[in-house]
Amino acid sequence: MAYAQQPKFVIQGQAQGTSYRIQYYAQDSIVSKIEIDSVLNVIDRSMSLYDDQSLISTFNKADKSIELDDHMANVIKRSFDLNHRSKGVFDITVMPLVGLWGFGPNRINSFPQPQTIDSILQFVGMDKLALDGNTLIKKDKRVQVDLNGIAQGYSVDVISQFLDNRGIASYLVELGGEIKVKGYKDINVPFEIAIESPQNAQYSDVILQLTDKAVTTSGNYRRAFDLEGRRIHHHINPHDGYPVQNNVASVTVVAPTAMDADGYDNVFMAMTPEEGINLANRLDDIEVYIIYKDNDRFKEAFSAGFYKYIKKQLTD
């Protein structure tokens, strides 16, 4: 109903160290940028690691426990769930390891020492956290949580809920590459999202058509550097403390919520393509498209239901 004959409004801005774009269809400009920025500010005060007064920063500095606000409680609860479903691959306590490998504020010039990695592993793992109602408890006071692997997707869901509450039935919300779409652009015209190919960042090979879904793409080709002759990617295995070494170049996840799409993309990046496809096929409502390298050639793998979302596939 709502998508027919309605003007399009676009709100663009900066948040969480990246840009956002909201495209919605309504009779009038019933959502303003001020309101969106206000929603995002509240989330920052909860979960931004760049704000040393935020709730998450307070928790990271604390010895024992804090009372969570609703936003952080929602994200922490889902994090435990994803950690369980991914058998520990998704883990919000890996920040010290990520920093150790040069993806934090400090760059590195040589590989970290095994004993350093081992000592940090002592307080990495979500078994070092407990959630009692809305109280988050550290079982080791050195535990640090980083919700950047899921909070951006969550922020997209919060903005989407905001638009829903305003009665907007067709929109596309994008923040830092995390996307949620609802409704249609026009009668029977779904939103289209292009997936960037690692082979050539100038064009995309696959176009998705989505309605009432979230999508995200995660890629090793973006965040990586070379060290002592090896390619170091930013996905760190929380079990052994080392960067994930697999042949996955990028994953695209379609999920019901942006928080799930955001959370699962890290998981699929850390698995082999076979493991990733198997996991997606076991999960309800999660579909994945994996681009991986095989003998220097890029290949693709799709979970069973992903084909539903593809508009067309161009070949070179």
Added chain:
Amino acid sequence: MQHFKRRDFIKAGSALTGAAALSSMPISNVFAAGSDVIKIALIGCGGRGTGATFDAFASGQNIKLVAMADAFQDNLEKTYQTIKEKFGDKVDVPDSRKYVGFDAYKAAIKDADVVLLATPPGFRPIHFEEAVKAGKHVFMEKPVAVDIPGIRKVLAAAEEAKKKKLNVVVGLQRRYQTNYREAIKRIQDGAIGDVVSGQVYWNSGGVWVRPRKPEQTEMEYQMRNWFYFNWLCGDHIVEQHVHNIDIANWVKGKYPVSIQGTGSRAHRTGKDYGEIYDNFAIELTYDDGSVVYSQCRHFEGVSNRVDESFQATNGRAYLSAGNQAVLWDAKGNEIYRHDPKGNPNAYQQEHKELFAAIAKNEYAFDDTQHGAYSTLTGIIGRIACYTGKVIKWDEAINSTVDLSPNVYAWDALPSIVPNENGEYPYAIPGKNTELYI
């Protein structure tokens, strides 16, 4: 035509409607005797018509949809399915009360107590006239006309509606939106002094396009792709920007005495886009010398802006449909900031108030003055940009340029037709001005 001075506006103004308050008098014969069900008919089964029906049901009154009318069977059926799915028993529209065609509105109007007029605005004047003749209360979408003869028709019907005490609400929903009501009440009470200038905007992306299909006649193609033809739409300065222009007039408490401006068809050119422009910038000059600048555009991929700002002798104001309203004094101190949270939905509010009055048999709403005169402001603005002339209000009101076709029939031709390449003629300032005014 009346110009309200601020004090007169305050005396006559109602906190509820922002328009002249009407004596709440009982009206007779609203419903069938012995029934408290309000029967509504929907004329125009597109997206807005569907939305208006949903909003009417959300009013909380005992309403039943009993008739629907549209030029197209498929639009009517699609909308019927959507509404029926949501509202079940409250929808009592058998096939015999689904009316299709150009004349369908007449039969549907007869069946109801209240009519929702939501077709493309080119039809509004004749539909409104018919509804008033039949003695029905009206919710009509904005704008209320696309040309000046249409405005005169609406004003004439409005006089009849007043005599018959028929409630008429026009879908300029900002008039029912709390932030606007609260802020403009304060402005009219002198909170920031006299308003001497303003800027109102509707800069957004464009709207849908319905490409031509080979089996369509010219009339059917234009009726499907109606936004791009002035006899149906009025151009976007009228169809959409009327919202913001109406705010300028509401704040000023009067209508401009002359309008001039510039506009063009800059990027949205080509066969699919009929004759309309994609940008307008006009100045509304009022009798006290104050000037409001009004800008609207449909450009893709550029910044959007839809809001209203005003400067006054003792302060400033900022308003937007996102529930924002801020007033500052002359020194820049905030003297009012509306809480954007928890406000009622303005689209639902306009129906809530209308249907509440009807349910109580009260005559409380006449939006036709501001509905017609703000629409006229937009039409004159369009003409000023199309011709490049400075247009005086008092001369424009007598224009006889009528955009409607001679015959409403699928095999008849509209007044504008394409050339052999499928392109439509469009206004070029300074040329053929007699076509426009």
